[in-house]
Amino acid sequence: MSGFFSAPWPWYVAGPVIGLFVPALLLVGNRTFGVSSNLRHMCAALAPRRIEHFRYDWKGVGLWNLLFVLGIGLGGFLAAEWGGTHSIAISEQTRIALQRLGIHDFSGLAPMEVFSWSALLTIRGFVCVVGGGFLVGFGTSYAGGCTSGHAISGLADLQVPSLVAVCGFFAGGLIGTFVVLPLIF
Amino acid sequence: MAYLLLGVCFGFVLTQTEVLSWFRIQEMFRFQSFRMYLIIASAIFVAAVSLALIRRLGMRTLGGESIVVPPKALGSGVRYVVGGTLFGLGWALAGACPGPLFALVGNGVSVMVVAILSAMAGTWVYGFLEPRLPH
Numbered sequence: 193m194s195g196f197f198s199a200p201w202p203w204y205v206a207g208p209v210i211g212l213f214v215p216a217l218l219l220v221g222n223r224t225f226g227v228s229s230n231l232r233h234m235c236a237a238l239a240p241r242r243i244e245h246f247r248y249d250w251k252g253v254g255l256w257n258l259l260f261v262l263g264i265g266l267g268g269f270l271a272a273e274w275g276g277t278h279s280i281a282i283s284e285q286t287r288i289a290l291q292r293l294g295i296h297d298f299s300g301l302a303p304m305e306v307f308s309w310s311a312l313l314t315i316r317g318f319v320c321v322v323g324g325g326f327l328v329g330f331g332t333s334y335a336g337g338c339t340s341g342h343a344i345s346g347l348a349d350l351q352v353p354s355l356v357a358v359c360g361f362f363a364g365g366l367i368g369t370f371v372v373l374p375l376i377f
Numbered sequence: 378m379a380y381l382l383l384g385v386c387f388g389f390v391l392t393q394t395e396v397l398s399w400f401r402i403q404e405m406f407r408f409q410s411f412r413m414y415l416i417i418a419s420a421i422f423v424a425a426v427s428l429a430l431i432r433r434l435g436m437r438t439l440g441g442e443s444i445v446v447p448p449k450a451l452g453s454g455v456r457y458v459v460g461g462t463l464f465g466l467g468w469a470l471a472g473a474c475p476g477p478l479f480a481l482v483g484n485g486v487s488v489m490v491v492a493i494l495s496a497m498a499g500t501w502v503y504g505f506l507e508p509r510l511p512h
Contacts, residue, residue: 203412206394207419213387215427220379222438224446225424227476231500238497245504256380261479263384268483270385271392280400285409290400301392302399302472302486309488324471325478325492329499331464332475334456334510336449338464339474343417346449348424353449353457360461361468362406368469369406 200281214345223256226341228332230254230261245333293377316376327364335360391480399472406469455511467499 200206217223232246233254240246279299287298295303304311311317332338335357337346343361346354391397396416405413430436431444438444451457468474471492473481478496481489503510 200395201393203415204419206390206396207416208423209390210394210396210416211420211423212427213383214424215431216383217380218428218431218444218446219436219438220383221440222442222444223380227474227479231475231496232504234497235501235504239501243501243504243507245507246501259378259380260384260387261476263381263386264388264391264476264479265483266381267385267388267390268392268397268480269388269485270483271389271480272484275393280395280398282400282404283409286400286404286407289407289409290403298400300486301395301397301481301484307399307472307486307488312488312491320470320472321488321492322495324467324469325495326499326502327463327467328471328473328475328478328492329467329496329501330503331460331462331467331499332496333500333503334460335464336456336460338476339417339468340476342461344420344424345446347421348428349446349448350425351449353451353454356451356454356457357461360458360463361465364462364465364467365402365406365469366465367462368466369403372466372470 211344211348213340214348217260221256224341225345226337227257227261227264228328228338228341230257231329232333233258293373295377319372319376324368331364387476388480388483391477392484397473397477397480397484402469402472452512459511467496 214225217225233250236246236248236250280301295305297304306316306320312321335342337357342354342357347358394416395401396413401413404410428446436444475496478489478493
């Protein structure tokens with residue numbers, strides 16, 4: 193079992209296992225794999241106000257997905273408990289590029305110099321956590337899906353809108369990586 | 378309950394495959410490793426083959442319903458281009474898409490609670506502006 197728990201899984205195990213969540217959710221209950229809808233369900237549950245976008249039966253439509261996302265948190269917790277913490281063995285080029293940006297702590301899943309409570313009120317911490325989070329929420333709602341809903345479920349179903357969205361994901365990602373990050377670091 | 382269990386599996390997988398790591402996302406957007414591309418491509422391939430099989434064999438859900446994948450409407454496409462680009466920007470900055478945000482909190486990167494709250498704020502603002510945005 194130690195092999196199973198030791199990260200990272202090679203890509204040819206990782207990708208197919210992730211892909212299997214699409215048929216698994218369909219076979220269990222006709223659910224389309226997609227995580228970002230949960231942000232909408234949470235808004236609909238907590239602060240729908242009079243906004244049309246949030247006025248629907250969130251329990252009927254989204255309770256299964258909210259349970260799924262609760263599970264994601266628990267799964268991350270269990271993985272950390274069983275597998276322990278480890279550093280990510282990124283490529284040497286990436287390490288050098290990030291060091292040039294001023295990142296020196298490569299010990300966790302994300303650099304503590306940016307993603308920690310003490311860094312939250314620095315410019316880079318605020319932009320990455322608060323700004324990045326906001327854009328993830330706004331962008332996925334506008335685009336109607338995220339990596340799971342568009343890139344995986346949508347492309348697997350050969351849906352053109354998903355292909356357009358995924359091109360957008362990469363355009364935005366490149367702008368973020370090569371324009372915004374150098375500005376805030 | 379089945380969904381909770383599947384979610385636990387997914388959170389576990391997101392961690393063990395390291396796709397929830399900001400470092401891996403940086404490696405991907407800098408084109409310095411094929412790992413993320415191979416993972417995403419093989420995930421799409423397996424999901425596509427599974428969908429084809431489900432349709433070919435006329436498989437049903439455990440409850441006996443016929444399986445339907447709702448199609449997405451293209452419309453003018455603006456929402457996919459603009460929304461997609463804004464999400465991609467957030468993905469590069471936060472280093473995580475929605476699933477990984479929750480998995481990171483489970484992994485003890487507790488500051489990501491703030492990113493989730495901020496993502497909810499972003500979603501709420503979209504809902505508020507929806508009638509005025511081009512789709």
